[in-house]
Amino acid sequence: TEIATVAAADLGASSGRVMLARVGRDLLDLSELHRFGNEPVRVGGTLHWDVLALYRGVLDGLRAAGRAAPGGLDGIGIDSWAVDYGLLDATGALIGNPVGYRDERTEGVMARVHAQLDPARLYAVTGLQNLPFNTIYQLVAARGTPAAAAAHRMLLMPDLLAYWLTGEQGAELTNASTTGLLDATTGDWSTELITALDLDRDLFAPVRQPGERIGTLRPDVAETTGLKPSVPVLAVGSHDTASAVVGVPADGDRFAYISCGTWSLVGLELPAPVLTEAGRQAGFTNEAGVDGTVRYLRNVMGLWLVQESLRVWSAQGRPDDLAALLDEAARQPAFVSVVDPDDPVFLPPGDMPARIADFCRRTGQPAPASPAALVRCIVESLALAHARTVRRARELADRDVEAVHLVGGGARNELLCQLTADACGLPVVAGPVEATALGNALVQARAIGAIDGSLADLRGLLRRHTPTRRYLPSTDPGPAAWTGLQARLYR
Ligand code: ADP
């Protein structure tokens, strides 16, 4: 194949989309075919993902892809947010609706697991940071429930959707590395941890690598989408962040990235894991990247804080237009109040404006007086957390960084990009917004043979074909002001 025409389905925690990409040695274009919301639904007190609506969104997108590519599709790749999964019964049917990672069922579970398994040992095996919602803690929270008793298989979200498309079960490596149950050294499920937690080894499907062919479309799927049954579904970096990092248009390796959407994933691409105690204490993770790379990063709470605030304002009938609020926020006075976005109070859904105001009062700062002031507070707080995390990553991995690449929906937020450059004291290269879908499509195109080369080569293609915007750090206020701000929150 000279030119690959592929569909990339990218499911984020806030929205899903199916993109059509055409990729060749000197060609990369991407168009959006279908976008749909991803709103969790609380049922009987539990926060669920509406997985069938997401699957329908993917099918609708694939149907549109078939129409937009009359010559046929060469591949389909799926990525989504990490850690969440569906359980299958003995016949392969889904048991219940997947539970969202922000559900409170994992409260206190991490501590219980750590009483039994030394967290330093967990880190040595998996290299993974301890987030309360990691799959390991979700599975332990669900242990002993009727659903768990009936379960024969656990499939992470993109693997579940790929199973529905093809009938083939597997566990793609990059996403499996976010579960807390994958041995980072062997690249396979950790029998040690699975046994220690009394989980069933057969729950875990064989691991597959990005670029592998998963299978072809089931006849009924071909029928409903109008696609040929021979279209292959290909494994990509099915963890959205893994695909986003592939989609970073960096030149060389002296860069940090921020994959900025619902979360800000802030870190470095490394050839090998960093498993130091200091890194563990600082909450840094070693997630598997494409081509054997390590994503050495930390989760920063991200634009979730804005998303939840808008949701609350919208329910209250207050202004909830993001672009207008950001315009106004840019004119607000600087450095009035900042919060630590990673404070656990901000993790669950709820009244974010009230929690932020409360945080400000508790730390002796004025509570934001208007929605625009609150948005200003969030954006400054994120910029500060971005800078702090880039700095920590550089120290912990002993790496030099010349530029910070900011990709994802956050690249549309000019105020955030500029303040991130200011706080880091480094240039920020913003874009592409759809880095994840691009990374997904590039790995497919390479698997099919339309392009070849290393991640650096794929990034060269990205640099030639996707526009970015460069933000230089401003000198007024200079770095000292940001250091002062930092001292308000972190000692
Ligand atoms: P996810 O993949 O986690 O669902 P995205 O990468 O799609 O997230 O990013 C979504 C975020 O991008 C939104 O929450 C919003 O803050 C930001 N965003 C989207 N469009 C714009 C815009 N026009 N201006 C500023 N920010 C935007």
Ligand code: LRH
């Ligand atoms: C971003 C993301 C992130 C995970 C979180 C659950 O979408 O995949 O990398 O930590 O969702």
